[in-house]
Amino acid sequence: MRNAGEILMRVTGLVKRYGAVCAVDAISFVVPRASVFTILGPNGAGKTTTLEMLEGIREPDGGEIEVFGAKLKRVTRGVRERMGVLLQDGNFEPYLRVRETVALFASFFRRALPVDDVLSSLSLEDKKRAAVRTLSGGQRQRLAVAVALVNDPELIFLDEPTTGLDPQARRNMWSIVTDLKRRGKTIILTTHYMEEAEALSDHVCIMDQGRIIAEGSPRELASGLGQETIIEFVASRLRPADLEELGHCGKAARVDGERVTLNTDDLVRTMEALLAWSKERGIPLANMTVRQPNLEDVFLSLTGRRLRE
């Protein structure tokens, strides 16, 4: 195995335009080997366009891609032999069976793993004779991972791998990614779920409107917000004046429906002020939680919007 920490991919000034719209606006980043590199951002941020340029199915309008130590104008067959891709909107022949589908993709590569080994590593042995069209969402996504891994790739692209999956299937996918990382694979992942980025990533790139607005490890990004603490609670029948008063309790206050979020640098003083306000106004503070900032808070503080808005 080659050295972890070695740069596997280097992207410089990557640009993609669709008419007047700049979908990807001169982004640059590096992906270390044997790591999970996540591009986090809301829908339409340019994550998939970025990935598709790296996968070689979209042509960049500018910039440079260096992968496996070579600068490329186009992704070559040799590069494709060493990478595996799970597309966001990819699909398989609905009337083929699971085993046939993996064998079909295995035949496209010069070197491929035994099909049954790949199926068993993704707990698909029981489904190997099932037609693709009969699979559940989670099973279909595991098949897509099986197809992406059939050539034992060094570099794996996973574009929104858990979108549309139920919580159980999402957890399964997370454990697959964790296992791949443990086996020394390099994974480039896109997601709009901040929990996913936090749970899986070594390095996160936050993207919005075609640009990278922040990057670092999840811990580095959250600590970028300083010593802030977040207080959240549910309060009903709030008036505009209440929000102003709450703002004085902490650093900033936001109301999302009945859910109130307060940011503070001085937790004790804010808690005292908040309890006094609650007693005085006769408004109970239901479901109160106190927590450290996460990637969602980072995105909110950078853009003023939530990831899934």
Place this chain on the structure above:
Amino acid sequence: MRGVLWIARAHIMTALREKGTLFWFIIFPVFLLVLLALMFGRIGNVGEMNFDLGLVNLDTASSTATVDFAAIVERAFEELGKRPALLKEPLFTLHRPSSGDDAEAFLKGEENMLRLGRRAAVVVIPKGFSEQVRAHAMPSSFSGSTATPASPAGETILVYYTKGSDASELASSIVEQVLARVNQEVLAQAGLFRSQETVPVETRFIGGKEIRYVDFLLPGVILMGFFTNGLFGVPGAILFSRDRRILKSYWVTPLSVGRYLAGFSLGHLALCLLQFILLALLGRFAFGARVSFAQPIPVLYLLLGALTFMAFGFLIAAVVRTANAGMALANLLNLPMMFLSGLFFQVGGLPSFLKVVVYANPVSYLAEGLRTSLGIGTGQFSETLTFAVPLAWIAVCVLIASRRLSWDVVR
């Protein structure tokens, strides 16, 4: 090569497992062969034709005569009303008045049935027929004729039929032949006719041998099967796979467009071969087709046909954006290309503006080339032309498809 074979295999398996595709690939051509062979394939075969014939004998008074000529005529038709063998149809189903029926009233009823198309012909033996035949035919004779009295003696047998009905015209012609034979027998018995002195006549077909409809039909249905596969199957599979992002999943692997198309074409040709085997076996064993495809030139035409229609499929896939639009365009091309080609019917008598379509249509050349090479009929086009026109179409289609066919991603 492994990838090419797997793509071919995947194409075949998908086609055979999907009910909609299976219908167009296998069931529809088989159904068409069975339907057309049953509808038209039996005309002209003895034991497989049956006509409803009204037979009215108005000469009932002759029963006291020494020789009842009316009864001889009746018996001749009775013989032809008998089943020649088990499972075979008699030539005529006779409709005669029952004893006690008023013959004149029955005749009126039969004439009405003829008008309604429920009788192919009505034969009427007139009153006093036997008496007059005896007077004139011994030594004179009688004659059969269609509606017009042919003998001044009045012993004419009347045959009614309806113009414009093929069945009725065919039946009346058969009735005339029957009556002519009865006439000969009567004359021969009277010593006035010697059959050995007649001029022998033999009918021969141009082309050297008789062409049976099923032999004419079978190559046409096989080409139509290839045609449907190409026009609907090829763009359907490509556009569906592209729209559903199945192809996109291929394009992130080392599989190239060239290898994909090679595998797809191989799978498509294998499906055409499967369809050919099925239709050829059905034609031979269910309908008695005698045509033999196992010759180099017919095989070349079959291959050329499958390739031409596949190229048309690529052309359709290249000029539309969605699978639905592809099916609409295939439907638009389907009818003129299939029916203005001589695939199922002769197209000699078409107006000039439709003949343009026939001459531009590669199906016309393939159908004629294949049939001529199989010895079924003669053609109006030279052999060179029957190869050159489909090849030119392949070149045009492939050229356009290679420039216009979109994979939705960089390839």
